Structures are given as C-alpha cells and as structure tokens.
Amino acid sequence: MLAIRFHGRGGQGAKTASRIVGTAAFLEGFVAQDSPIYGAERRGAPVAAFTRIAKEQIRERGVIVHPDVVIVADASLISDPTARVFQGVDDRTVVFVNSSLSPQQVATQTSCSGRVTTLDLTEIALQRVGKRGALSALLGAVAGRLVGLHQESIRKAIAEELADLGLSPSVIERNQTVAAQCYETVQPVTIETGVPQPIVPVQLQAPIYEPPTRGTARISAAANSVLRETGGWRTFRPVLVPDKCNGCWLCFTYCPDGVISMSKDDRPVIDYDHCKGCQICVHECPTDALVAEREKEGEVAWRAK
Amino acid sequence: MAGEMMTGNLAAAWGARLADVDYVPAFPITPQTEIVEALAKWCESGVMAARFVTLDSEHSMMTAAGAAAATGARVFTATSSQGLLYAMEVLYSISGWRTPLVLVNVSRALAAPITLESDHNDVLAARDSGFLQIHAETCQEVLDSILMAYRIAEDERVMLPVIVNLDGFYLSFTREPVILPDPEQVKQFLPPFQPAHLGFKASSPHALGVAVLGGVTYSYFRHQMHLASFNALAVHQEAAADFARIFGRRYDFLEGYRLDGAEDVLVMTNAFASKGKAAVDAARAEGRRVGLLRLRVIRPWPADAICQALRGRRAVAVLDQNLSPGQGGILFQEIAASLYHEPVRPRALCSFIGGLGGKNISEGEFRAIFEQTAEAGVRGKGMGPVLLYTKTEHREMTELQMLAAGPIAGS
Numbered sequence: 001m002l003a004i005r006f007h008g009r010g011g012q013g014a015k016t017a018s019r020i021v022g023t024a025a026f027l028e029g030f031v032a033q034d035s036p037i038y039g040a041e042r043r044g045a046p047v048a049a050f051t052r053i054a055k056e057q058i059r060e061r062g063v064i065v066h067p068d069v070v071i072v073a074d075a076s077l078i079s080d081p082t083a084r085v086f087q088g089v090d091d092r093t094v095v096f097v098n099s100s101l102s103p104q105q106v107a108t109q110t111s112c113s114g115r116v117t118t119l120d121l122t123e124i125a126l127q128r129v130g131k132r133g134a135l136s137a138l139l140g141a142v143a144g145r146l147v148g149l150h151q152e153s154i155r156k157a158i159a160e161e162l163a164d165l166g167l168s169p170s171v172i173e174r175n176q177t178v179a180a181q182c183y184e185t186v187q188p189v190t191i192e193t194g195v196p197q198p199i200v201p202v203q204l205q206a207p208i209y210e211p212p213t214r215g216t217a218r219i220s221a222a223a224n225s226v227l228r229e230t231g232g233w234r235t236f237r238p239v240l241v242p243d244k245c246n247g248c249w250l251c252f253t254y255c256p257d258g259v260i261s262m263s264k265d266d267r268p269v270i271d272y273d274h275c276k277g278c279q280i281c282v283h284e285c286p287t288d289a290l291v292a293e294r295e296k297e298g299e300v301a302w303r304a305k
Numbered sequence: 306m307a308g309e310m311m312t313g314n315l316a317a318a319w320g321a322r323l324a325d326v327d328y329v330p331a332f333p334i335t336p337q338t339e340i341v342e343a344l345a346k347w348c349e350s351g352v353m354a355a356r357f358v359t360l361d362s363e364h365s366m367m368t369a370a371g372a373a374a375a376t377g378a379r380v381f382t383a384t385s386s387q388g389l390l391y392a393m394e395v396l397y398s399i400s401g402w403r404t405p406l407v408l409v410n411v412s413r414a415l416a417a418p419i420t421l422e423s424d425h426n427d428v429l430a431a432r433d434s435g436f437l438q439i440h441a442e443t444c445q446e447v448l449d450s451i452l453m454a455y456r457i458a459e460d461e462r463v464m465l466p467v468i469v470n471l472d473g474f475y476l477s478f479t480r481e482p483v484i485l486p487d488p489e490q491v492k493q494f495l496p497p498f499q500p501a502h503l504g505f506k507a508s509s510p511h512a513l514g515v516a517v518l519g520g521v522t523y524s525y526f527r528h529q530m531h532l533a534s535f536n537a538l539a540v541h542q543e544a545a546a547d548f549a550r551i552f553g554r555r556y557d558f559l560e561g562y563r564l565d566g567a568e569d570v571l572v573m574t575n576a577f578a579s580k581g582k583a584a585v586d587a588a589r590a591e592g593r594r595v596g597l598l599r600l601r602v603i604r605p606w607p608a609d610a611i612c613q614a615l616r617g618r619r620a621v622a623v624l625d626q627n628l629s630p631g632q633g634g635i636l637f638q639e640i641a642a643s644l645y646h647e648p649v650r651p652r653a654l655c656s657f658i659g660g661l662g663g664k665n666i667s668e669g670e671f672r673a674i675f676e677q678t679a680e681a682g683v684r685g686k687g688m689g690p691v692l693l694y695t696k697t698e699h700r701e702m703t704e705l706q707m708l709a710a711g712p713i714a715g716s
C-alpha cells in the first residue's frame with residue numbers, strides 16, 4: 001500500500017488534491033481510499049488529507065502516521081507545530097514542498113529527514129491559472145506523478161473532482177492544462193512501500209479523577225487569542241495603497257477576525273500578527289485600495305505563528 | 306401516622322423548597338406540571354427565595370438550568386417524557402459542564418402512540434447522559450432523594466447533575482403521608498453550594514465546554530465524568546449515613562425486601578416495587594421462598610452491591626417497565642452483564658416486560674413471574690423477554706382493533 005499525506009491551509013485545495021489522486025488511482029484499477037481531517041472550517045487553518053492506494057483491500061482508516069509521500073501545499077505549515085507536517089517522515093519518505101526555494105534549501109532550513117522536492121506551485125497558479133489559492137489540480141498532478149500514476153487518469157480525475165465543486169468547463173480545462181505542465185516538470189521517484197514497522201504494545205495509563213477545577217473542559221485564561229498569532233497562516237497579505245483609500249471603513253466592517261483598526265484619518269491599520277490572509281477586505285474594498293501581495297518565505301511577517 | 310398527605314409532585318416541590326434552590330426554570334408537561342405550579346406559587350408568595358422563570362420549551366428550560374448552575378446557582382427543574390427527550394442534547398452539555406443541578410423526571414411512556422401514564426423508557430433514555438439517576442418508590446422517598454441528590458451532586462468528588470425519577474400518576478398524583486424535614490436540619494445536612502470551578506465574574510471570565518478536536522482531550526473529560534459518577538457511590542453512602550442520623554430514614558443504592566433465605570429474587574424499580582413487595586408477601590405466606598430487590602440508584606450502577614444481593618440465588622427475574630425494541634428489557638441487560646463475572650451466579654436469569662404505558666401489573670401476573678422463574682431455576686436455563694399481557698387484555702385489545710377498523714368497506 002502507498003500512503004500519501006497532504007498538508008495545506010483551508011481553501012488551498014489539499015482535500016480536493018487527495019481526491020484527485022484517489023480518483024486517478026481508482027480509474028487505473030487500484031483500490032483507493034481518500035479522506036480529509038479538519039476542525040471548525042476556517043480559511044487558512046491547517047488541514048490534512050490522506051490518500052491510500054493499494055492492489056488489495058485497504059484495512060487502514062483515518063490519519064496516515066507513516067506516510068510514503070508528504071505533499072505540503074504551503075511551506076509556512078512546516079514551522080507550525082500543530083500541523084505536524086513531518087510526523088512519521090524518515091529518509092525513505094518523499095516530501096514535496098510548494099516553495100520557490102530549492103530542495104536543498106528547504107531540506108536545510110527545515111531539517112527535514114525526507115527526500116525533498118520543490119516546485120513553486122503558487123507562482124504557477126498565479127501566472128497561468130490566474131487564481132491565487134486554488135492549487136488542488138496542481139497538487140494532485142504533482143502527487144500523482146511522484147507515485148507513478150498516468151497523466152490521462154490524473155486529467156480525468158481533475159475533471160471529475162473540479163466539476164463536483166461546480167467549476168465551469170473552461171476553468172477545469174485551464175486547470176488540466178497547467179496541471180499537465182506540473183506533471184511533466186516533476187520526476188517520478190522510486191518509493192519503497194510496505195516496510196514493516198515494529199509494533200510494540202503501548203503502555204496504557206488511564207487518568208485518575210481530578211477535582212472539577214482541573215477535570216472540567218473549562219478555560220480560565222481570558223483573552224488568550226492574542227497569544228495565538230495566526231499571521232503565519234497567510235499565503236497572501238492585504239496591503240494598503242493609501243492614495244486609493246476613500247476612508248469608507250468597509251474593510252474594518254467586513255474583517256471576520258477584527259484585525260483591522262482605523263486610524264484617526266480613517267485609514268485601515270492591519271494587525272499582521274493575527275491577519276489570516278482571507279482577503280475578504282481586498283475583495284470588499286470598493287476602490288481597490290487593498291491589494292494582495294504574496295508572502296515571501298523567510299521574511300519576518302511570514303514567520304509569525 | 307406522622308406527616309401530612311401529599312402527592313409525589315408536591316413532595317418533589319417540597320424537596321426543591323427545602324433545598325433552598327436559587328433558580329427554577331420551568332415548562333409544563335403532564336404529569337409533572339403540578340411540581341412547577343407549586344414552586345411558582347411559593348416563589349410568588351415569597352416563602353421561597355428562588356427566581357422562577359417560565360421558558361418556551363424544555364430545551365430552553367434545560368439550557369437555562371445549566372447556564373444558571375454554571376454561574377454557581379443551585380438549580381432545580383422538572384420535566385417528563387417527551388419533554389425530557391426534547392431537552393436531551395442539553396443534558397449531555399450540563400453533565401459535561403459538571404454543573405450539579407437536580408432534575409426531577411416524572412416518568413411517562415413515550416409516544417407514539419401517545420399516552421400519559423408511566424413507564425421508564427423516558428428516564429432510561431437519559432441513562433448515558435452523565436446524570437446520576439435515583440428512582441423513588443414512595444412520595445417520602447421523592448422528597449428525601451432530592452435532598453440527597455443535591456448533597457451528592459455538589460460534592461467536589463462528583464459535581465454531576467442528578468435525575469430523581471418518580472412514576473407519573475402512581476406517585477405524581479398519588480397522595481400518601483409524607484414527613485416534611487425540618488428546614489434547620491436540612492441546612493445541617495446540605496451545606497451551601499460553593500463550587501470552585503463554577504461562577505462567572507466580569508473580572509474573571511471563563512469558558513465552559515470548549516471545542517476540543519482530535520479525541521485526546523475529549524476522552525480525558527468524558528472519562529473524568531465516568532470516574533466522577535463512580536465516586537458518587539462512596540459519596541452516596543456518606544450522605545445516606547448522615548441522612549439517617551439526622552432524619553432517621555436510611556436509603557441505600559438498593560433495597561432488599563425479604564431476601565433472607567430467598568431462592569428466587571425479583572428485581573424491580575420505582576413505584577410498582579410496592580406491588581412487588583405485596584406479591585412477595587403473598588407468595589411467602591404460601592411457603593414460596595421469594596424476595597425482591599429494588600434498584601434505587603441506577604447511575605452510577607452499583608454492580609458490587611447488585612452481585613452481592615443476587616449471587617447464589619436459584620433464579621433471578623428482572624421486571625423491566627421499559628422496552629428496547631429489538632433487544633428487550635434495558636435493566637435486564639445491565640443485571641446480566643454485572644452477573645457475568647460472578648462465580649456463583651444464579652442458575653437462571655429471566656426477563657419480564659411489564660407495566661408499559663402504565664399498564665397495571667396484577668397479583669396474578671406477579672404470581673406467573675414467580676412460577677415461571679422458579680421453573681427456570683429448576684431447569685437451569687433463563688428465559689425472556691416475556692411480555693406480561695393477559696388473555697383478558699388480549700381480548701380487550703382485539704375488540705378495540707375491531708372498533709378502530711370501522712365498518713368493512715362494501716359491507
């Protein structure tokens with residue numbers, strides 16, 4: 001069995017990518033299984049998805065703890081401990097990172113023990129698909145190529161899965177074209193599967209009773225959301241073009257996270273430590289005074305958690 | 306005889322009044338309404354210092370009850386049947402918040418078809434909610450159990466809500482003598498409610514029942530409720546001892562009736578246990594060595610005490626006033642599970658279903674239970690579930706079906 005784990009941020013298409021690979025494998029006659037896991041649905045929050053491909057019945061479910069391939073849709077996830085991107089990764093694991101950096105740079109910077117490959121899918125999507133976030137077809141194509149699936153089945157799978165999302169035929173076709181280019185850019189790798197992991201019975205330790213101050217699902221640490229910096233969730237940041245701003249306060253009103261405050265002269269001030277990069281302000285601004293700029297890896301704001 | 310005549314409903318209201326509760330959210334439903342009506346009257350006249358609030362449904366009522374308890378208030382409320390089921394999802398939240406309020410459920414069979422009379426499918430639907438459950442046989446026990454319920458619920462070792470159950474009609478509207486405990490003595494038995502983990506202040510806000518994902522956190526808190534419920538076994542015994550010392554009445558998890566020398570034992574709950582005891586007396590008078598075990602505390606499940614009472618018997622019959630369609634009697638399953646590890650378990654375990662929708666259980670039916678149970682004991686093989694339904698009742702039912710069908714078309 002081949003196990004592929006996808007990591008992305010809500011809205012980037014990690015789940016759809018896992019389905020594209022699942023469908024493509026199914027179309028080629030394999031037994032396939034795909035599933036996502038996520039919390040309360042939030043754009044930008046870490047999500048993961050899992051695709052398993054086998055020639056016989058798959059008897060695993062849920063989280064993939066020992067992946068053969070890890071697909072990282074957003075490099076900022078690597079330094080987010082809650083995302084656990086490198087969990088179970090060893091020197092056999094193929095790790096693809098959507099990054100403008102070289103594989104060696106990523107491997108060194110992140111101390112990744114896996115076999116790292118990279119491609120700047122965000123830039124490709126921006127230039128050729130014309131949309132920032134939607135990487136599902138591209139991620140699917142890369143993952144499919146890495147594990148040796150055929151280009152035609154990937155193409156069919158993209159059509160099926162994107163049609164299911166309600167996308168128009170022209171958008172689907174453009175995705176297929178760009179995905180095919182990504183497919184050809186990436187080289188398939190030899191993956192050593194089925195290496196048995198030693199199984200040791202765990203030591204069970206049932207908790208004892210604790211007084212209700214500890215034993216109740218209760219949080220007394222007030223106003224702690226300030227401590228959880230979510231600026232690192234951004235792939236794109238909203239940036240103000242002051243000359244265009246008419247001071248209408250719409251961005252302030254629409255911001256779902258309350259990270260836009262207004263200055264005395266009616267200009268938005270964005271708290272980049274907490275802005276998740278949802279781009280709702282960019283979308284709502286009537287004078288295009290807010291624009292989306294891609295976060296650059298390694299820069300200060302990008303590193304914020 | 307000491308005391309005064311009062312219904313089970315009034316006894317329940319007196320329990321809340323004597324417990325000096327702070328808040329009573331209410332919604333009417335037969336056969337419970339009398340409880341909240343009495344409390345409304347007392348709050349209005351000022352003899353009770355509680356805030357009485359009418360809500361727009363049982364769901365809102367239980368939400369208000371849990372929220373008020375989360376502020377540190379002592380809360381009482383009551384419902385029945387469909388009302389309990391409508392509030393069901395909130396029950397799980399309340400126990401998860403570890404808010405130790407007391408809910409009285411007046412048992413009434415569940416629709417459809419709709420009825421007003423008692424059986425226990427309503428309260429047993431809340432079996433897994435994390436609420437403790439005390440089932441009462443008499444009006445006195447209703448009142449006393451509410452006082453004990455607050456004492457147990459509010460203990461730091463427990464901090465779980467409690468359902469006190471009484472049968473609709475057979476207790477709720479039935480008057481019998483009840484001794485009202487002295488309010489000063491109640492204060493001695495029941496200290497003020499001062500929870501360390503509850504209470505909202507603007508200066509120290511906190512969140513209860515927060516979202517947890519991944520299962521590790523959820524498992525921990527759910528398991529804490531399980532441990533808290535089991536802690537209630539010891540806490541109950543302490544409360545029972547104190548209650549007996551102060552008021553002279555003793556309540557245990559179980560009540561054994563004529564178990565000494567009993568070959569066969571009938572297991573029952575709630576008000577009909579009185580009839581079961583009468584049936585035991587009648588059978589004993591004829592030389593049959595039978596006894597009765599009444600389950601009073603259903604959650605936590607007092608498995609050790611149950612095994613101790615039933616081990617070595619020839620046969621045990623469990624009379625469930627409930628029916629889990631496709632399975633049988635709910636309490637039968639739990640008794641059977643408890644006895645599985647017992648080295649000297651009864652030779653036969655028999656399941657009877659009776660009193661559904663408030664149907665009477667006659668002396669003759671009890672006698673049939675004793676006879677069939679004795680035979681099963683001799684045979685060494687259990688039986689059931691057997692529905693207690695007589696030939697006469699079957700004939701009545703057939704006649705009703707003919708009436709319901711109306712004239713046959715074309716004739």
